[in-house]
Amino acid sequence: MTAIPPLLLLTAAVVLGLILGVQYLQRKRSPPALIGFHLLLGAGGLEVLAMLLHGTPDRRILPAGGLVTIAAGLVFAAMVSGLLAPMIGRQSRRTMNVALVIHVGVAVAGFVLLLVWMAGSMRS
Numbered sequence: 001m002t003a004i005p006p007l008l009l010l011t012a013a014v015v016l017g018l019i020l021g022v023q024y025l026q027r028k029r030s031p032p033a034l035i036g037f038h039l040l041l042g043a044g045g046l047e048v049l050a051m052l053l054h055g056t057p058d059r060r061i062l063p064a065g066g067l068v069t070i071a072a073g074l075v076f077a078a079m080v081s082g083l084l085a086p087m088i089g090r091q092s093r094r095t096m097n098v099a100l101v102i103h104v105g106v107a108v109a110g111f112v113l114l115l116v117w118m119a120g121s122m123r124s
Contacts, residue, residue, distance in 0.1 A: 002052060003068075003118050009045035010075065013038055014111055021104065039082070042107075046075050049114075067117035074110030078103055 016038040023030045050071040052064050081103040089096025 003064075003114070003121065006045045006048040006052060007114065007118060009041050009048060010111055010114065013041035013045055013109070014040060017104070017107065021100075023098070039079075042075070042079055042082070046072065046079060049075060064117075067113050067120070070116060071110045071113035072115060074106050078107035078110055081106055 018035065020030050020034060020038060049068065053069060053072055056062070081099065085096065085099035087102050088099045
């Protein structure tokens with residue numbers, strides 16, 4: 001199935017995001033390498049999703065549409081909000097909390113839509 005690579009990459013990003021989130025809630029400083037790896041996994045998953053949206057030039061894999069397009073948009077929004085969160089959150093912990101809640105909410109919505117799309121595409 002063509003959706004397995006983005007699913008694996010984004011699942012790894014979600015798991016790493018959970019670890020980072022727990023560390024944040026415990027007020028522990030996360031290692032920059034862990035944050036960078038979380039970013040790379042999310043970006044890699046988004047890149048593979050973008051390729052999935054366009055299909056292959058030889059038409060062996062047809063372009064995807066519908067829910068996966070919305071999922072890709074939400075994953076992109078999660079990337080942007082995740083990159084902006086530290087810049088916005090420097091002012092106060094409360095601002096950082098709001099920025100991270102937005103990042104997590106958008107990311108979860110995109111991941112769930114990807115799962116729903118995959119479940120629907122497996123049936124047909």
